[in-house]
Amino acid sequence: MSPARRQRESLRIRGHRPYPLPTGAWVGGQSWEHLLFAHWSVEPSSMERIVPVGLELDLFDGRAWLAIVPFRLLGLRPRLLPPVPTAFTFLETNVRTYVRRGGRSGVYFFSLDATSRLAVQGARTLFHLPYRHARGRVTWDAYTRYRMTRTDRAYPAASLDASYHIRGPAREPVAGSLEHFLVERYCLFADRRDGRIMRTDIHHRPWVIHDAEGELAHHGLIPPELAIDDPPLLHVAARQDVIFWRPVLA
Secondary structure (H helix, E strand, O other): OOHHHHHHHHOOOOOOOOOOOOOOOOOEEEEEEEEEEEEEEEOHHHHHOOOOOOOEEOOEOOEEEEEEEEEEEEEEEEOOOOOOHHHOEEEEEEEEEEEEEOOEEEEEEEEEEEOOHHHHHHHHHHHOOOEEEEEEEEEEOOOEEEEEEEOOOOOOOOEEEEEEEEOOOOEOOOOOOHHHHHHOOOEEEEEOOOOOEEEEEEEOOOOOEEEEEEEEEEEOOOOOOOOOOOOOEEEEEEEEEEEEOOOEEO
């Protein structure tokens, strides 16, 4: 099944969403492959200092969470049009936490590093997201090995070297579990330079994840205000097909 058909089919599966689909037509689609979710529990008081005013931390058992999420993106395209040739496939690493606004829980990104210059420029302009240019490589056999180095000189140096593999069977996270809280997110928030908060809604099928084990060496990705000492909680996912809507004022 093609990515376009998978994305159309995902619209028929919507009962897992915590709130209804947006009104109006979605504007684009993409697919994510070979995803790693590396999560750390963080003191809310530390996270509150670096999240924009207007966003409330979304907590699980009184704790905030920080994630580094590397993956391969493919099939980026506007609706009803073929994929963008120079941004069809690239690597992305995002650093994020979980927030709430207007009764909706979503994602807030501290940074996103991508190996497509066109994708970086487009996301900065259209979605107000903190993208940076990077170079990288991913290979997979028994282990997945993901390497990324930021090349955007306008921002501090950063890199990621991750090696990981699946441990355990695939499953859909159970509603109410920590895993469900961490992965099942259907919008992202961004702060504009003028201080306004924007929301971009997305849709996809429920996540199917595995537990994972591996090693991460990261430099310059985690905000310096956060103290991260413990090993991360690791999960992997093989693929997710996603559609998204235009950003709106949150």
